[in-house]
Amino acid sequence: MERIKHDLRLSETVIPFGVGAIVDIRGASLIAPDTSWWDRKYAAEIKCERLVDRLGPSVLLEAPTHAGRAGEATKGLLYWRFPEWRFCERCTRLSRKTAKDKGKWANVCANCKGALVPMRYVAVCERGSHIQDIPWFQWAHRGHDSGVTETVRHCRAYKELRFVRTATHGEGLKSLRVTCGGCGRSRPLSDLVATESLKRDGVRCEGRQPWEDEKDGDPCEHNLVAVQRGATGNYIAERISALDIPEDKPRSISGTDAIRGHMFFEKVVADNGGPQAEMVAGWIANELGVTPDKVLAVAAADDDVDDAVLLNLKDGEWAAFLNKLDKHARDTSEGDFVVDGWRIDQSEGTSQAVADLIAGIGQVRRVREVRALRGFRRRSADASMVSADLGFDARRQPAYPAIEMYGEGIFIRFNEERISEWESQPAVQARARLLTERRTVTPWAHRLDLPEPRFIALHTVAHLLIRRLAFASGYSSASLQERIYSNSDRVDRTAGVLIYTAAGDAQGTLGGLVRLGQPEKLVPLLTAALDDADYCSNDPVCIESDRQGTGSLNLSACHGCALISETSCETSNRLLDRQLVLGGRNVQGLFEGVLKQARAEIRIR
Structure with a gap:
């Protein structure tokens, strides 16, 4: 043999x-x-x-x-x-x-x-x-x-x-x-x-x-x-990955824990609804920097409710990134999660539109990612999933193939107030509703993220930025990965993008991506990415389209403007739309003002 x-x-x-x-x-x-x-x-x-x-x-x-x-x-x-x-x-x-x-x-x-x-x-x-x-x-x-x-x-x-x-x-x-x-x-x-x-x-x-x-x-x-x-x-592989970071709680949960741990909290609970409860709640609120109503709401909450349960792997990651960005300094810590935080100011090279939209930038100097294979499917995405371990039983836990990768990246946090104001517009919601309805009627699409307006816009921007970074970072676009943090239906709303690359070597990657995370380098790259997307070789067909891709789960997005390698995308090149980024005939784009102001400044110069 x-x-x-x-x-x-x-x-x-x-x-x-x-x-x-x-x-x-x-x-x-x-x-x-x-x-x-x-x-x-x-x-x-x-x-x-x-x-x-x-x-x-x-x-x-x-x-x-x-x-x-x-x-x-x-x-x-x-x-x-x-x-x-x-x-x-x-x-x-x-x-x-x-x-x-x-x-x-x-x-x-x-x-x-x-x-x-x-x-x-x-x-x-x-x-x-x-x-x-x-x-x-x-x-x-x-x-x-x-x-x-x-x-x-x-x-x-x-x-x-x-x-x-x-x-x-x-x-x-x-x-x-x-x-x-x-x-x-x-x-x-x-x-x-x-x-x-x-x-x-x-x-x-x-x-x-x-x-x-x-x-x-x-x-x-x-x-x-x-x-x-x-x-x-x-x-069709069923893969799952997680960043190996300190598991931080979302800020709403951390605030609730601080209230419950206060020495006077039991008095508020004992006299809930009474005059002493309001007075003591005011003391707690002044010390912790929250509102008295928040203290009273925590006291009145059902004790059986477990606020500490994270709804998603990304919840803990988002909280960890925010803790790093709040320091606005170089991260001198050691380990596998090192992030330098930057604040965006309206300085030379940064327009007011960018400063208003981006709340912070993180240079991810080192990050560890673990990828595991849960199982696979054949023929179609809605077929039965076969586990990666078919021999486990009550005596043995299942074993999943996994690898650990070390790399670098760029994290961008967007202004929650600006995004909330934008996505409340009826035209924006109507545009996103097209993908929401198609996701509902497509059998396998329930595994995709909910295509709310902020997700579609941030997801598309991540693709545009990856295409531009491929020219400046030294890595091919297929080597870059995205991670979208976008949720508006929770107490801790998220609006951010992580673009990173990772390799199996314990020393990580070569630094070509993280060096572009400095504001004076990243802001021009973002502007250039938006400018690239403003003109597609398939326009006007592409920009006027609202049915592209598998299951028509893309709107104005094609290989000429917004699609990247499917292995780099969390949703396999679906849920994309340039109109929600740059604007259209009846829709205001989230980044429409950034591109207009950048072009106006060029004309003045």
Whole structure:
């Protein structure tokens, strides 16, 4: 049996070659089994309490690594051969690995010594996210044409199957045929991709993944679809990431805790509603810098309400960033979360429009990000999710593949008052409502963020800035990531953007991005990004459009102006609109004044 040793980047073990993915390596087609097949003695555990709290009781494991060239004794991950059906490039004969092979696997044809190539098509479950080989012998002898005879039905020439190409039957898939040398039956691949073709041929879903035992598969009621082996829809990774930062509470929760911890708070509770309660609440309010009404509201709140529960991983991150920005100084702390805070003043090079809109900038000099693979789906985003660990039970917690990345970034906090004033306009709300309604009716879109006006505007600005930073930072746009902090339906409203890059090296990245976080450099870059987006090569079609992208979940945004690499975007290039950023015929853009003032200053100079 030949063992293939091949090096992957550590990040590739999470995506794109994570659990359940098909990868072509040196002429072989392989699939990655779940983490129950990992040797845990050589898989290092990664610690990230914030991420584990979100995933539930679990373990984060990093694939084994090595330095230098891989040898026989080098520990690695197991990948299964899939599909099992192959054809010979020379004699075109089809063959399949069976239990009789006892683990042996040949890469050359036993008949003519030609190279064996994996079959191009596999079968994917429409809803269950299962995948399996197409039973080529069974499929070749099925069909409803008049050529099916008793000889074909009772054919047992299992070793006489061939995959041939002939120009006599047409072009495309009609010219690719599976032919039986025993009974003469021949069938084109065009029959394979027809609607419900596998169902008509009696091919049923086995309800399992290729690395699972045949006894483990449960009956699956969904139909199979024949797809190309390397189709992108065969693997849709379900990834989750978190920044490893000090877990700070949102300010409303911190204020509530301070009120409850005051020595006089019990007196307010005891006399709630009475004259003494108002007087004591005034004392507490003066000391803590809050209103007496806030103190009375906390005293009257139900004791069973747990205010400390964070609604999202980003809530703690937002609070941590604000604590760093409030210092307005260089961060001299050590660790994996170092942020210098800057205040935006109307100084030389900074317009009044920018100073009013941006509340602060953070130069993220060092940040640690942990990425984990929860599972995957196949065929469609609303199919069943398959866990990255299929072997866990009550005795063992699930293990998820994970990597830790170190990097740098730029954090921008926007003025909450200005954004709230802008998003209250009826025209702005009506524009955002288009995406809200489409998100509701699209089955898989519920996993996307709620497209309220501030989210769409900040998300689009993040894309525009990434496109511009790719020219100035030294990193490609695909290397930059976004993280959008946008919520208006909570006590602690958020309005910010983090653009960062990270690498698997413990030393992090090279500093080309964080140096651009200084106001005198970032403000011109932001203005230039807005100016770039004001003209799109697809205008006027693009700027006047309100239906673009998958599921029409983009408005005025296309590859010529606002789209970036899907791996860099939290929502895979959806929920974007230039009109809510720059303005349109009937809509005022959030950053419309910034661009107008910048151009006016240029004309004056």
